[in-house]
Amino acid sequence: MTDRKEPLIDSLLDELFQQKSPPDLTARILAQLHSPTDSAQVTPSQNGAAHPAPISAPIYTAALQATHPPVDGPASEIKASEIDITEPVASRSELARRRTIWARRRQWIISGGMSIALMALVAFGAWVIRGNQLEQERLAREDAANPLVTPAHVESPINDKKANDDPVKPSQNVPSPPLASNSQPPAVAPLMPANTGPVNTGPANTGPANTGPANTDKPQIAANNTTQPSQPEAADPRPQIIAEPIPTLAKNDAQVVTEINDALAAAWKDAGVKPTGDATPEEWCRRVYLRLLGRIPSVEEIKHFASQRGRDRDEKLVNEILYGEQHRDELAQYWGSRLANTLIGRAAGMSDGSDVNRAAFERYLGESVTTGKSYDALARELLTAAGSNQPSAADYNPAVNFLGSLLDQDATLATAKTCQVFLGRQAQCSQCHNHPWDAFDQRQYWQLNAFFRQSHAEKGKESFRVVDKDYAPPGDKPEEGFVYFERNNGVVDVAYPQFPGAPPIPPSGRISDVNRRDYLAQYVTHSDMFAEATVNRMWQHFFGVGFTPLVDDMGKHNPPSHPELLSQLSGDFAASGFDLKRLMRWMALSDAFQLSSQTSPDQVADQPYVGRPLFTHYYSRQMEAEQLYQSLEMVAQSRRAPALIADPAARHQWLGQFAREMGDDEGSVEHALEGSYAQSLEMMNGRLMEKATRLDSGVLKSVINSNMSPSEKIDHLFLAALARKPNGRERKAIGQILTARQDEMPAALQDVWWALLNSNEFLLDH
Amino acid sequence: MSIPTGMSRRHFMKHMAGASAMVAPAMMMGNAIRANAADLTSRGKSCIMLWMGGGPSTMDIWDLKPGANTGGPFRPISTSGDLQICEHMPKTAKIMKNLSVVRSMSTREADHGRGRYYMHTGYVPNPNIEHPGYGSVVAHELFDQRPYLEIPPFVSVGGGSVGPGFLGMSWAPFTVSSNGQVRNLKMAGMSEGTLGKRLEMLKLVENGFINQRRGPAAEDHAKILNKTVNLMTSEQMKAFRVTEEPEAMKEMYGTNGFGQGCLLARRLVEAGVPFIEVDLGGWDNHANIFNTLADNKLPVMDQAMSALVTDLEQRGLLQDTTIVWMGEFSRTPRINGNTGRDHWARSWSTVVGGGGINGGIAVGETSADGTRVETEPYSAEDMMATVCRAMGISLETTFTSKNGRPMKIANGGKVIKELIA
The missing domain is CATH 1.10.287 (Helix Hairpins)
Structure with missing residues (x-):
């Protein structure tokens, strides 16, 4: 198509209609003029027929197939569906092509001699428009009439009753545990009963077999779907794709941990590096508390751990924290805020007048973790949530706090955040152009975006309500619920809802036909990107860096440092029924998590911050704001409460302010400090530090008032802040200071305590 | 590749990580052009941004439409420059030879949060990337010219600025109250x-x-x-320690928060701070706009702004101090039922002057009722590019965001040519 004619016609039409010409008039004229050549140029990839499949992880796929009835039905049916979809896609692309619009206008000077041509063109244009409309109507009628191209038929293997009633066909490489019932519950995303998670397997259940508690419990839970409708109506707009995952992981936890250990050791061998030696038990204990519970351990907790003998003490501690009743509330508090940081950022809902109900959201997330809700069920709840985030509302649903603030006019924020959080992919640049760094191309971005277009956030006073409504493209019918997007070259194109690598869903924008977010939630949680993104993020949480430099920017452009391990762990995680606590256990109990943070000169090949981590030592990193707050609060408390639960208002106020100064909104782990003055001034002189170092409260008070010897007092303060005793040099130097200031011992101890809490060794998780 | 001294290790590593991917050609091109632009780089420049939070009605201040039904009651007066401004700005009128008004600003963000972000960064909000604001960009670019500086290079007086985004917290605004008090x-x-x-x-x-x-x-x-x-x-x-200024000086600026904030800004310029932002809120006048402006906002602003320009000029600092006046957007030409104006971003004005800027002119025009820009429209990007050029910061500068994407300074905005001295 020649460029030369387009602005010409444009400006002529402009002139004629006084800039009121419909924007795609030119395109339609040109399309009509050039249709033979155009159709020759159309390539499938431009029109959404063929897309590269997402990164595939064979083991994960195998595990998933064993776990769920496959999204696409059995293999033979997949083939059938592929054949089915080619036809509608082609005719849709035909429609799309006709809608192609040249949007960019160039300023043109029209010469007088053009006017005759102009008149002719206008007449021609009017004829073309009418013709085009008729053609579209005809095509639409054809679509409706022809069952082969009826998009609803695309889903036929999925909607097929037979597929639903079929028992799961376990894949051959992953044996499936005996199921309580063979019939698959057909409905989606049931809420797990709160009291049947792995919670009931406390620290007592830690026999030498080391079999994850979930192994035996989970299948029963999944089969226990009594609340679900037996068979949904045919008109149910929800996708009848898959059932609740059945955990099928045949390996026990020790085997998965060995898998991690072997994979890292193999990488060390390949690179010719040796790992650092193990951390001290106290250092390891501090890490476990920080990573699992979000604070440092108290002196009593360190001593209790260190006093234990037996090879299983590590495992006992991890289980105690994850499953023990005494840590339940703290665990919920920490993981609630941690997940909220990832989902909505640190700042959302922290200030007065915000419409995000952060406290309720954190509670909901924390509960989900402690009760052992599977992570894919949680993700589905978040992605499909509707209702109000106001607790007094009849349709109150705290899960809407995720999407509520992201549903802007075109739901681009929701699209980008969903990709980032659940798929570990950056998509926002694809909104406007195809980008070599992006995991998705522009069409895929808008196909994903189309899933959100039925959903809206109705803003109230400091609250919102997420509702779903029929969606229709501007000036079009809801039956063809596509979205417009503009290509970089100015061509306006359309996209229908379709998950990358999956067949398109029925195009209707009517809620009664299709609830798009239900489909999206199913596709997201069954994508191998979902398990990989979750494992990668959790790995970063435990080890300081993920398998990719940025955990939310995975894709071909960022190959993982340990691809096989990532894929194995993702498969194990999926097969475990997306059990977050087991994932945490695997990582916390691995050899790499035992390593000291001391580096050695021969580890130069280990370059964690440029995408080549080898995990030969534990990477020191700054405590998160939440960990810092909780740790300082704990040492400031005089009496250790059964569980350390901070006043949410005070906690949010401090975190909101400090998080702004930390600058990292998403709560990702920072390996290097780049603090602002405000942050370091807050640390040195702020209210929280003042409170933690007061003479009349907390650790300092108990030490001053105790009958310990001066040297024991110093030991206690070191243990409380740094989980170690002073070394020879420190003991000597501080001993001299205390001797010189004997008459002001409390003040001297206070200075020591302040120095410890302001040191790098305290502030870093090491 | 040389490492600018003001760049942290981590920041440098980010650059390296980016370079090792696919930025390499873009960066090389940037460097080549940067070499040519090197002679533009100057020393000792500062910028004071007067931030008008809430969205000031610029057609009642800088671009009056007397007689139009949208025009409101204020009359224009002549100034020492080649343009007229509002009658309630008599002191500023005397120093307008140093300031210019861009009357053809046309933007799209008419929500307070989004507009504040956009006008500060030149980028629309994005959930995955935080862009750096003016202060952080300028501090980042000029800090290595001031090895003597022990105080932060970006000071926000009264708060309300935009953070450093992917540049990192070393370039975060150092927030102080207008009496110069520093927290903690x-x-x-x-x-x-x-x-x-x-x-x-x-x-x-x-x-x-x-x-x-x-x-x-x-x-x-x-x-x-x-x-x-x-x-x-x-x-x-x-x-x-702005409180240590002589009483006469304090009174010249006005003994209110904004006045003292402007005085503090002058002291910080003297100390070599490259970027100071002073906040004046209260412009969200959905109701009773004309009384609020005439009796309250404009006198405060008129006194402080004129005192600042006069004081900087007398101390020989004005030629190296660029002054920017703007809010997140402006207000509707239509006057609403409460004698107020609502949010409006399609046609409005900003003010820029001092170092590197041609003063005393009006750039661009709006229609007779103020609802349309009739000349070339300018954006936040263009304003930012113009200020960077005026301060001698190369517009070929490209940052690398945390996820390795190249980000052009001022989002590739174009310099408003009439303004460059």
């Missing part, structure tokens, strides 16, 4: 002697840990600690 600067009830003792002890633990080879974070912490202690004890901190 002093340890509660502690003498300098106590601080000394504590730091002595701290050094022992801090260095012991570093000597165990615990990775880069341990060393970074020590550096920040040093910087902060230097700040707490720096002589240059007296620049913040």
Whole structure:
């Protein structure tokens, strides 16, 4: 198509209609003029027929197939569906092509001699428009009439009753545990009963077999779907794709941990590096508390751990924290805020007048973790949530706090955040152009975006309500619920809802036909990107860096440092029924998590911050704001409460302010400090530090008032802040200071305590 | 590739990570052009941004439409420049030869939060990337020219600025109140002697840990600690003591928050701070706009703004100090039922002047009722590009965001040519 004619016609039409010409008039004229050549140029990839499949992880796929009835039905049916979809896609692309619009206008000077041509063109244009409309109507009628191209038929293997009633066909490489019932519950995303998670397997259940508690419990839970409708109506707009995952992981936890250990050791061998030696038990204990519970351990907790003998003490501690009743509330508090940081950022809902109900959201997330809700069920709840985030509302649903603030006019924020959080992919640049760094191309971005277009956030006073409504493209019918997007070259194109690598869903924008977010939630949680993104993020949480430099920017452009391990762990995680606590256990109990943070000169090949981590030592990193707050609060408390639960208002106020100064909104782990003055001034002189170092409260008070010897007092303060005793040099130097200031011992101890809490060794998780 | 001295190790690594991917061609091109533009780089420039939070009605201040039904009651008056402004700005009228009005601003963000972000960064909000605002960009670019500076290079007076985004927290705004008070600067009830003792002890633990080879974070912490202690004890901190100015000077600026904030800004320019933002809120006049402007907002602004320009000029600082006046957007030409104006971003004005800027002119025009821009429209990007050019910052500068994407300074905005001296 020649460029030369387009602005010409444009400006002529402009002139004629006084800039009121419909924007795609030119395109339609040109399309009509050039249709033979155009159709020759159309390539499938431009029109959404063929897309590269997402990164595939064979083991994960195998595990998933064993776990769920496959999204696409059995293999033979997949083939059938592929054949089915080619036809509608082609005719849709035909429609799309006709809608192609040249949007960019160039300023043109029209010469007088053009006017005759102009008149002719206008007449021609009017004829073309009418013709085009008729053609579209005809095509639409054809679509409706022809069952082969009826998009609803695309889903036929999925909607097929037979597929639903079929028992799961376990894949051959992953044996499936005996199921309580063979019939698959057909409905989606049931809420797990709160009291049947792995919670009931406390620290007592830690026999030498080391079999994850979930192994035996989970299948029963999944089969226990009594609340679900037996068979949904045919008109149910929800996708009848898959059932609740059945955990099928045949390996026990020790085997998965060995898998991690072997994979890292193999990488060390390949690179010719040796790992650092193990951390001290106290250092390891501090890490476990920080990573699992979000604070440092108290002196009593360190001593209790260190006093234990037996090879299983590590495992006992991890289980105690994850499953023990005494840590339940703290665990919920920490993981609630941690997940909220990832989902909505640190700042959302922290200030007065915000419409995000952060406290309720954190509670909901924390509960989900402690009760052992599977992570894919949680993700589905978040992605499909509707209702109000106001607790007094009849349709109150705290899960809407995720999407509520992201549903802007075109739901681009929701699209980008969903990709980032659940798929570990950056998509926002694809909104406007195809980008070599992006995991998705522009069409895929808008196909994903189309899933959100039925959903809206109705803003109230400091609250919102997420509702779903029929969606229709501007000036079009809801039956063809596509979205417009503009290509970089100015061509306006359309996209229908379709998950990358999956067949398109029925195009209707009517809620009664299709609830798009239900489909999206199913596709997201069954994508191998979902398990990989979750494992990668959790790995970063435990080890300081993920398998990719940025955990939310995975894709071909960022190959993982340990691809096989990532894929194995993702498969194990999926097969475990997306059990977050087991994932945490695997990582916390691995050899790499035992390593000291001391580096050695021969580890130069280990370059964690440029995408080549080898995990030969534990990477020191700054405590998160939440960990810092909780740790300082704990040492400031005089009496250790059964569980350390901070006043949410005070906690949010401090975190909101400090998080702004930390600058990292998403709560990702920072390996290097780049603090602002405000942050370091807050640390040195702020209210929280003042409170933690007061003479009349907390650790300092108990030490001053105790009958310990001066040297024991110093030991206690070191243990409380740094989980170690002073070394020879420190003991000597501080001993001299205390001797010189004997008459002001409390003040001297206070200075020591302040120095410890302001040191790098305290502030870093090491 | 040379490493700018103001660049942190991590920041440099980010650049490297980016370069190792696919930025390489873009960066090389940037460097080539940068070499040509090197002679534009100047020294000792500062910028004062007067931020009008809430969205001031610029057609009642800088672009009056007397007689139009949208025009409101205010009359235009002549100025020392080649343009007219509002009658309630008599003092500013006298110094308008130093300031120019861009009357053809046309933007799309008419929500307070989004507009504030967009006008500060030149980018629309994005959930995955935080862009740096003016202050952080300028501080980042000019800091290495000021090795003597012990106080932060970006000071926000009264708060309300936009953060450093992917540039990192070293370039975060240092927020102080308009009387120059710095939060947490002093340890509660502690003498300098106590601080000394504590730091002595701290050094022992801090260095012991570093000597165990615990990775880069341990060393970074020590550096920040040093910087902060230097700040707490720096002589240059007296620049913040605006209360020590003579009474006559305080009165010239106006004994209110904004006036004293402007006076503080002048003191900070003298101390060599490259970017100061002073906040004046209260422009969200959905109701009773004309009384509010005439009796309250405009007198405060008129006095402080004119005093600032006059004072800088008398001290010989104006030629190196670029002044920017803007809000997140402006207000509807239509006057609503409450004698107010609502949010409007399609046609409005900003003011820029001082160092590197042609003063005393009006750039662009709006229609007779103020609802349309009739000349070339300018955006936040263009404003930012113009200010960068005026301060001698190369527009070929490209940052690398955390996820390795190249980000052009000022989002590739174009310089408003008439304004460049």
